[in-house]
Amino acid sequence: FLVVTLSSGIIAALPGIFxxxxxxxxxxxxxxxxxxxxFLTYISALSGTLGGFLDMxxxxxxxxxxxxxxxxxxxxxxxxxxxxxxAWGTLWPDV
Numbered sequence: 001f002l003v004v005t006l007s008s009g010i011i012a013a014l015p016g017i018f019x020x021x022x023x024x025x026x027x028x029x030x031x032x033x034x035x036x037x038x039f040l041t042y043i044s045a046l047s048g049t050l051g052g053f054l055d056m057x058x059x060x061x062x063x064x065x066x067x068x069x070x071x072x073x074x075x076x077x078x079x080x081x082x083x084x085x086x087a088w089g090t091l092w093p094d095v
Contacts, residue, residue, distance in 0.1 A: 058084075 013027040020027075062079070070076040 013024075016027045017024055065079050066076065070079055
């Protein structure tokens with residue numbers, strides 16, 4: 001991602017670099033924020049998606065139930081393979 005940000009900033013500044021090589025730092029300082037918007041948008045979208053896939057509260061509850069309530073093979077099987085109920089009236093997907 002950092003490579004994409006750097007390369008798009010440099011490519012956007014290439015015409016100015018060849019015309020005025022002394023102004024390279026200031027041109028790159030102007031072009032990198034435009035390329036950085038892509039990077040920040042991608043990272044924020046990725047973190048939101050991963051947060052949805054890795055639901056930490058459910059994962060912690062699963063291991064607590066497995067530790068405290070999993071005393072017999074039948075209860076362990078029930079904890080591991082029983083699906084949660086979906087409250088269709090209250091469940092809204094993240095936008």
